[in-house]
Amino acid sequence: MPAVLEISGLEKTYRSRRRGARKALDGFDMVVESGEVHGFLGPNGSGKTTTLRTLLGLIAPNGGRMTLLGQEVPAALPQVAGRVGAIVESPQFFPNFSAHDTLSLLAEAGGVQKQRVTEVLELVGLRDRATERVRTYSLGMKQRLAVASALLKKPDLLILDEPANGLDPGGIREMRTLMRGLAEAGMTVLLSSHILGEVQLICDSVTIISRGRRVAYGAVAEVLAQHAGGGVTVRLESAEDLSVAAEILIAAGARVTPDHDRLVVSNVEKPAWVTRTLAERGYYVSELAPVKVDLESVFLELTQTAPVAGQARQVDDSAVAPAQGGWGV
Numbered sequence: 529m530p531a532v533l534e535i536s537g538l539e540k541t542y543r544s545r546r547r548g549a550r551k552a553l554d555g556f557d558m559v560v561e562s563g564e565v566h567g568f569l570g571p572n573g574s575g576k577t578t579t580l581r582t583l584l585g586l587i588a589p590n591g592g593r594m595t596l597l598g599q600e601v602p603a604a605l606p607q608v609a610g611r612v613g614a615i616v617e618s619p620q621f622f623p624n625f626s627a628h629d630t631l632s633l634l635a636e637a638g639g640v641q642k643q644r645v646t647e648v649l650e651l652v653g654l655r656d657r658a659t660e661r662v663r664t665y666s667l668g669m670k671q672r673l674a675v676a677s678a679l680l681k682k683p684d685l686l687i688l689d690e691p692a693n694g695l696d697p698g699g700i701r702e703m704r705t706l707m708r709g710l711a712e713a714g715m716t717v718l719l720s721s722h723i724l725g726e727v728q729l730i731c732d733s734v735t736i737i738s739r740g741r742r743v744a745y746g747a748v749a750e751v752l753a754q755h756a757g758g759g760v761t762v763r764l765e766s767a768e769d770l771s772v773a774a775e776i777l778i779a780a781g782a783r784v785t786p787d788h789d790r791l792v793v794s795n796v797e798k799p800a801w802v803t804r805t806l807a808e809r810g811y812y813v814s815e816l817a818p819v820k821v822d823l824e825s826v827f828l829e830l831t832q833t834a835p836v837a838g839q840a841r842q843v844d845d846s847a848v849a850p851a852q853g854g855w856g857v
């Protein structure tokens with residue numbers, strides 16, 4: 529089965545008279561297979577939104593190839609648009625309309641049967657509040673309404689840019705359940721996010737982007753395994769000896785980072801080497817454990833910039849206000 533989404537060598541340079549040329553995508557590649565929830569991770573300004581907007585024909589690329597559901601885009605967008613639901617940036621809704629009114633209006637405009645409105649309200653868990661005005665909704669409910677609008681056309685692929693942005697833990701959990709439910713029902717979901725723990729929990733596979741280039745991709749477990757790096761954490765019988773032990777290991781060629789009452793040691797071939805090197809100098813290890821990697825540490829290692837929710841930390845020192853836009857119906 530061909531990939532649901534394939535991007536190769538995508539290039540995008542923004543040009544403005546004031547700021548000059550800025551390369552947002554620099555030969556970016558991505559593959560999303562059918563039926564998976566795929567996480568699209570990257571620090572602020574790394575090119576996620578530019579990728580999604582380019583894919584959806586909202587901006588033109590300067591080079592590269594893209595396919596959606598096996599067809600070349602942007603040329604085939606009119607043919608595939610009905611099979612792709614997307615939310616890129618938070619869509620705005622009329623605050624005085626209810627969820628039901630909002631979806632009915634969108635369904636009518638998009639030639640979707642009325643009955644589908646009830647179905648999507650049920651799917652996103654808004655049925656009980658469907659007749660209340662949107663202005664009374666929590667942020668999580670508004671996000672779910674946005675997802676509902678993207679689901680109206682029963683898309684094969686759902687693209688969501690930061691769907692959990694600004695949500696509290698309860699809202700994030702609801703969004704997670706919703707995503708998994710959609711994937712189980714056979715939909716492919718592409719999810720851009722900064723919430724690495726979330727991506728690790730709900731995504732089958734992941735693409736990590738940094739400075740407009742793909743820096744890692746594959747099944748989440750594989751990406752984690754590739755970057756486990758054989759590091760170990762070391763505790764000594766006496767915590768006072770940690771700094772001397774660190775010096776010994778560094779002098780012997782290891783990379784060492786102190787972490788409270790232990791050392792995180794990497795660049796070692798075998799854990800036993802650490803025990804032996806220290807014992808030879810009279811320092812005895814009381815605990816030696818492999819470093820547990822999570823997506824967050826892989827992300828930090830690969831992109832060398834911490835994701836800070838709601839904060840515009842840019843890889844190229846520049847900041848641009850995000851544009852508003854929705855897509856799908």
Ligand SMILES: Nc1ncnc2c1ncn2[C@@H]1O[C@H](COP(=O)(O)OP(=O)(O)OP(=O)(O)O)[C@@H](O)[C@H]1O
Binds near residue numbers: 572846848
């Ligand atoms: N309309 C624009 N004009 C000029 N530069 C832009 C424009 N949109 C984005 N950029 C720049 O392109 C780069 C990539 O931005 P993009 O919004 O795609 O990143 P992102 O990964 O989605 O970031 P965030 O997580 O903050 O939304 C950044 O340097 C950004 O400043």
